Amino acid sequence: MSSALPVDELRTHFPALDRTHNGQPVAYFDGPAGSQVPQSVIDAVADYLANRNANCGAPFDTSRETDATLQAGREAAADLVGTDDPDTIAFGPNMTTMTLALSRALAATWGPEDEIIVSRLDHDANVTPWVLAARTARARVRYIDVVADDCTLDLGSFRDALSNRTRLVAVGYASNAAGTINPLEEIVAESHSAGAMTFVDAVHYAPHGLIDVAGLGCDFLACSGYKFFGPHVGMLWGRRELLETVQPFKLRPSPDALPGRWMTGTQNHEGIAGLTAAIDYLAAIGRSAAGPDAGRRKCLAAAYRAIGDYERELGQRLVEGLQQIPGVTIWGITDPERFTQRVPTVSFTHERHTPRAIAEHLADQGLCVWSGNHYALPLTETLGLEPEGTLRVGLLHYNTAEEVDRLLQVLAAFLD
Template sequence: MATSAHASVNLEAIRAQFPALSQTYNGHPRVYFDAPGGTQVPQQVIDAISGYLVHSNSNTHGQFHTSHLTDEVLEHAHAAMADMLGCDADEIVFGQNMTTLTFALSRALGRDLRAGDEIVTTLLDHDANVAPWRALEETGARVHAVKFHPEDCTLDLEDLQSKLNGRTKIVAVGFASNAVGTINPIKKIVEMAHAVGALVFVDAVHFAPHGFIDVRDLDCDFLACSTYKFFGPHMGVLFGKHEHLLRLKPYKVRPAADTLPDRWETGTLNHECIAGITACVEYLADVGLKTVKHPESRRDAIAAAYAWMKEHEHELARQLIGGLLEIPGLTFYGIRDLSRLDERTPTVSIRMAKLSPAELSKKLGDLGIYTWDGNFYAINVTEQLGVEEDGGILRIGLAHYATSAEVERLLKALREWA
């Protein structure tokens, strides 16, 4: 049985594993508050990618050593992601990115749709969890979008309930908003959708760097995430329940194996980056080993890592949000109540009266503080907030390797410009 080590994680030791964090720009230490667009990677991920190219580079299923090694790399990576998400290894599908995987899945699901069937999306989502489902309107299906409350950017569950009925076949919802950080009550949404017989697809891209995922507990039918958002390489991952991955017919080449997960992993995969996926999961487990003694499994260690990350990120979010709300002329979007941090990630979006989001991002970038401006492909969010035509919003996104001193650097700059 795992027991708490009751020891604080050495943040500087964590940061030392990320080579990017020691870099400077314009004489300033770099501050990576661009994490929602992609996190930095630890050295062990870099080593795994380069090590594969040196020692194992080959295609799969050959009758020679490096091909055998590549087969093992893929097997280990499927097992690693299964440990992270809480499923079986053959329920894991690797692909180019979440967007491409979602289009492939939606196309397969579209085979079974008929005119009059309905799909539910949300206005809070990244367009990668909207466009693939809207594309299925060509089958005659109707696509509805659930509203969100603009005052705190939380999903309108009453509106969701009103859009669910016996014709609803698919509900596509984000675990967390990549624009404003809102965490949706996924388990409740899954129960609502299953009550009318609908399948549920969860976009967990923005949630995965911040929260522990248990697909069995959620009971979602599909869940997708991107490893470059949680300290790994630029790849996408799809979980699907066995029965769905076996029942659905993916579009694939004829000689491809019809067993899981091969039937969904069309074409040659990015083997070197898949080696990096195993390393990024092992990095998370290593963080957990610093907080818990004798974990029962790698998944147990991963859960411990997320528990520490959540605590650390909440401390930073209190400092960041509290500081932002004190700045005159600043507009804050999303949950601002510091007693509700469990309902959001440490990703916040703002606007300032005298500077456009692009101008603000550039001024911060000149100081080595990296943030994003625009809509981040969550175009429905910026449209609903009335800022799309005026440059969108400035997004500040923290990861667990951020420090209180870095947050203060950002706040100091914003105070001066206000």
């Protein structure tokens, strides 16, 4: 591996990486379902609960400190997604819950003559909420199809579906099953030209690449902290003018002004403290490259450049190894020249063994992977892979070449 990322040092931040199973080190390839967390995140959660656990808005110290904790979380999340307006960040339980709430609110502005567009490549959390909302509004749902050969979006079908009747285009940043990075700038620009809003599910992209809502030009974007080394907290960004004018479903005493307007009920305060720590952990990776006086956003950009370089090498090692195993079909981009178009999440099937059987064998060896549809049900249905789905290996920057080689060795022996 030629990357300069200090992986061995970074691994020391993650207590979970010391775990063993049957005398062997556990290797976590389950990041797409939820990453491990560094000690700084664990400490931040514990510190909040131990020292400033309270609700917001009161004049006593712990409440004021809780207000400051939430503000710090909004500022960190704003740096993560690339906005200079922290009040356009809202927190909630997870991306799915927040998308369901937003879809319900937007549906109140749609009617029977309207259309929305969703993708067959997406996690179902970016499909079914919009389908249900459209059903309520009696709007029509149209779909972006998938090119099965490499699990990319069929942009021709997107353009066929897009019209002046389109009110919303919902698309993922990266596929949590196939790893494909979608051409969002192009999709957003064409959607806006037709007068449609855009919603981006960045859950799977967030641990792998720098998000830039200003550069994308999208209208809403959501992700979940537990996918990028933080606690189970969701976050939603939206354009200020939309967050202020779309009417959320909320209680009467809750704020009408941002940022509280879209945060229903008491938040996961300790989780938000941990989310800030997770973003700061990522920023620290890039601090030496960005310079000691660089702001958090600049440090995050440097960190993601290093992470991207390392993960592409690691992903190529995995893909090339899988291609040497007879009977394996990889679902997604496999051309090394196109690895900038994917993240190192690799799904495959085998001609004889089911994904579940392979996952169970790997689990016995201390190798954590997922089998099934990964909630990317629109994709597995489109590819004809139901009900078994795929075997998914998800790499993150704390994974190593040695872990990948061990995985490939165990797979080759089992699938022989």
